[in-house]
Amino acid sequence: MKYCRNCRIFYSSQAAACPKCGVSYEAAKANEIAEGEADKRRVRRDWIWLAVGIPLFIGLIYLLIKLFDMIG
Ligand SMILES: [Zn+2]
DSSP states (O other), X not given: OXXXXXXXXXXXXXXXXXXXXXXXXXXXXXXXXXXXHHHHHHHHHHHHXXXXXXXXXXXXXXXXXXXXXXXX
């Protein structure tokens, strides 16, 4: 049995492509893998931003405190 995510139907594993929309199982699977890779890349980018952003934020607050210290 193969499954078409486009039509959300099961179809014969003998069929090369979905009988309803014509998308082949292999093409759909390849697309899914590509999407998963893009997702992983996005998650990694988010982590990099977090790793850079938090120290930057702390540094900024520290700088502000120093600045107020100088004024006061
Ligand atoms: Zn289909």
